[in-house]
Amino acid sequence: MVEREMSYTMVTDESDDAMYSSIYNESPSAADNIGSGCTSRGKGSVLKKGPWTSTEDGILIDYVKRHGEGNWNTVQKHTSLARCGKSCRLRWANHLRPNLKKGAFSKEEEQLIVEMHARMGNKWAQMAEHLPGRTDNEIKNYWNTRIKRRQRAGLPLYPPGTHVEDLHWSQQYHPSTSNVTDRRRHQDILQLGNSKANVLFDDLTFANVLFEDLNFATSLLPVASDISDMFSCNMLGTGASSYMSPILPSHSNIRQAFQSPEHFQNAAPQKNPRSCSISDHPLYGNQHRTDVMIQDSHHTFTDGMVPTSKPLFGAVKLELPSFQYSETSGFDQWTTPSTPQSDLLDSVDTYIQSPPPLEIDEPDCFSSCDTGLLDMLLHEAKIKASAKHSFSSTTCITNGTQNVPRGGETHIVTSGAGEIKSSSLIFEAFAVVKTEEMDEVWEPKRADVIRPDVLLESSWQDQQSRFGIVRDSSSLSDALSLLLGG
DNA sequence: AAGGGGTGCAACCGCTGCGGG
DNA sequence: TCCCGCAGCGGTTGCACCCCT
Incomplete structure (x- = not known):
């Protein structure tokens, strides 16, 4: 650590030992930095x-x-240290305690942080529990830095493939924190919800979340399977996933269609082996969320509750079916958490190191995948920048065919709207918006328009027409009907 | 070489929960 | 039941370092 001599303390206790004196001889020039937050006790x-x-x-x-951890306020009594208990605890926890891991976060740690933040929000202490040797302060600083970077790079907070968690995480594993989060949500708003750009990024991320949910539904809904795969394939494959349109069909409709967990109870639970998310880990397994996370300022509306530091997107509850309620159903194999922390950690590598094979046209994409996560994310921005030029129209995806393999599967998305399967129809519509979004993503006006709460006030078709997107609405309706089991 | 802005980290501050009296 | 003190958490700030011009 770089020692910065800047503080000085007035000492009145005449019994201070030599060490005590030596401390305050170290910085004789900075007598103005006297503590005010911690009041002195005992020594005057x-x-x-x-x-x-x-x-x-x-x-x-x-x-x-000598005394063990704790009783931090007695440190000042038993030692010559003129630090308040809080300061001592912080110093010990963040810098002095053994087994602290210093240095940059590893790729695995970064990935884990992203995943956990998507699920927990700003629960730094809880995250630290899953990152041995790392402190909450470290993780917090890392995340704040990451936010800044991604904002600068024009990226969403969460990279593609990140499952955004709902409230069940904190409620199930840390029930005592739910109240705290609610109280502090205004602070989160202040922290993350101020910038227009941030809102936009979160809005865009919203699309990712939905598609990941659909991806999860793959194993449960035969109809949704194709859709989710297509979304996932293209999102991951193009490197422009965050620009997948946030303009979605009315989510309220989807919610209505999926509102009942029993809706899926007969569906065979099947772990999606292609997912490289830690969501598939037993620890997170029951966190396979299906409540759509609406992102805005890191807040989430779930079941009417608004936990702090969770992504949200406005005062609208939007849900896909939640399989987390299915403890009595056939999903028990997922819902039973494997609590040991080591279990999670042991498998991190498995998830991190086993990404689905991607065949991406971007020639330098793979190189980025070998670097750190932040570098990869920056690279993602680079790809997007180039995509602005290459994606001049919808033809990039919908014109002709494009093979987008994911996990050994190949999906062919055609531009024909009439005979292709319904899921492709939906994707086609999304692809149109997606490419439009790439060109206009930085326009605040657009960010307003694409807000889901705005969208929910109008129809999907209205949005299409608003953007000058003319599609076969009947085909789209058919596709939605199929998707929603109608 | 200098300086100005950006970045990252360490530490502080305010708040809350909890336990004991 | 209330009050008080402690521990802990999350947000914010200050500053040294780095990089770019």
Whole structure:
């Protein structure tokens, strides 16, 4: 650690030992940084603030060795340290305690953080529990940095393939946190919901979430299978997934169609082996969310509740069927969590290192996949930038054929709207919007228009016409009917 | 070489939950 | 039941370093 000598403390206790004196001789020039947040107790001294010195670290380490962790407010009594308990605890937890892992996050850790944030929101402490050697502060800083980077790069918060979790995570595993999250949601709004661009990114991410849900539904809904695969294939394959249109068919319709868990109880549960998400891990298995996460300012509306730090997208509850309620159904094999943390960690590599094979036209895409996650994300932005030029029209996907393999499967999306299967019809419509989105993604006006809460006030067809997209509405309706089991 | 902005990290601040008296 | 103190969490801030011009 870089020691920054900047703080100085007035000391009145005459019994201070030599070490104590040495501490405050280290920085004789900075007498203005006197603690105000932590009040002194016992010694009548004013607590020091600012960076810790190695001497202070030594004192604190020695104290913990003797007395163990906890009782941080007694540190000042038992040692010469003029730090408040909070400061001591923070210093120990973030820097001094053993087994701390320093240095940059590994690719696996980054991936795990992204996945966990998608599920937990800003639950840094909970995330840290799953990242041995990492502190909540580290993870928080990493995430904030990541947000900035992605905002600058014009990327959504979550990369494609990230399952965004609903409230069940915190409720099921950390029930005590749900109240806290609700109280703090306004802070999250302030933190993440201010910028127009951020709203747009989250809006775009919304599409990813839905499609991932559809992907999950693959194993349950034969009809949805093709759709989800197509979405996933193209989203992952083009590297422009975040620009998959947030303009979706009325989600309320989907919700109505899927509102009952019993709707799927007869469907054979089948783990999707192609997923490279930790969502498939037993620990997260029951978190296979099907409630659509509406993203905006990291808030989520789920079952009428608004947990903090969760993606949301406005005051509209939009759901796909939730299989998490199916504890009595045939999904028990998923809903029974494998709680051991090691279990999760042991399998992280499996998920990270087993991405679905992608055949992407972008020539340098694979190289990016070998770098760190952040680099990969930046690369994603690069691809998008180039895609702006290459995707001049809908023909890139819908004209002719395009093979988009994913997990060994190949889907052929044709431009013909009449005879192809219904799922392709839906995708075709999305593909149109997607390419349009690429060209206009940065326009705030567009961001307003594509907000789902706006969309829900008008029909899917209205949106099409608004954007000048003329499609075969009857075919689309047929496709939706099939998708929704109608 | 200099300086100005960006970036990342360490630490602080405010709030809340919890337990004990 | 209320109050108080402690521990912990999440948001914010300050600053050193880095990079670009």
